[in-house]
Amino acid sequence: MQNKILIIGGNGFIGSHLIDGLLEKDYKVRVFDITLEKFRKPNSKIDYRISYQNNIYDLLEAMIGIDIVIHLAGTTVPSSSNIDLIADVNNNLITSLNILNLCVRQGIKKVVHFSSGGAVYGNSEVLPIEEDHKKNPISSYGIIKSTIESYVQLHKELYGLDYLIIRPSNPYGPRQSHTHAQGVISTFIQNAYRNEPLQIFGNGTTRKDYIYIKDLVDITIKLLEFNSIGIFNIGSGKGTSVNEIVQTINKTMNLKTEVIYSEERNYDVKNFILNINKIRQLLGFDFEFTSLENGINLTKEWIFQNRILN
């Protein structure tokens, strides 16, 4: 019988795709979130629990009968995390510690923590970055992600709680919000449709790792199926510059967008490409990643079909 899974923060971008992948594999899925999904109607196969992750009683109840807890709820991104450090600790670190404690109390078999491939390593001189590279976060977001990782590992040491720590690169695709805060690809496609200039921080040449959302979700589910334990980078293993993203969007949409270059932001990691040998070995080397062109095309189609352009 398939494991029963609770996804905390499951109605956001990554969670909504994870739900699809898990339901396809016949997992029983319960979602704990403060809201329903933004872009789709509720799914009758999901057991929704609408509440805040700092409500310990509701969380405890949501964990009854659950085997695996996937933790996706987060209230900040690198750009917003430095505004109020204490709020960031309270809303993201303390809540995560509560979740870990409750997992132990409820006899959960495994916890899956979505950390960050960009934010925990910071600016690395060695590329691509392996999982055992030293951590050097440069934002409160990165410090908290990294600290939660340490607590996840401590819970394994102290209480035997198995874990998966996922360090995703930059996922993109349908249902990502286009708020400029996170998700340069979705934001730029949206800007391009509206005929607005694209804003690039820095000169657009630094290279980052982008992964199409379905690839991230498929690999995460494979890790669950293989009963993997430990820390895993999940990215494409390739570096793409923002200038290249603009070129690909222009080509895919047959446009010539205006670009405005602004000053670099100090919380942005400059170059990061993940070393994905660990997942490659596990998945087999024939795993096919979605190309940037295809991924941008699929994202563009979704934005257009859903007419979320206003």
Ligand SMILES: NC(=O)c1ccc[n+]([C@@H]2O[C@H](COP(=O)([O-])OP(=O)(O)OC[C@H]3O[C@@H](n4cnc5c(N)ncnc54)[C@H](O)[C@@H]3O)[C@@H](O)[C@H]2O)c1
């Ligand atoms: N999207 C990315 O680029 C990216 C990259 C690396 C890591 N991550 C991490 O993956 C996780 C999921 O990211 P996402 O892009 O799906 O984010 P998202 O903002 O789309 O989804 C987060 C969900 O958490 C819910 N949530 C927020 N506060 C909550 C609370 N107090 N109680 C209950 N639910 C709450 C939100 O309603 C939302 O549905 C986050 O931890 C994020 O830091 C994301």
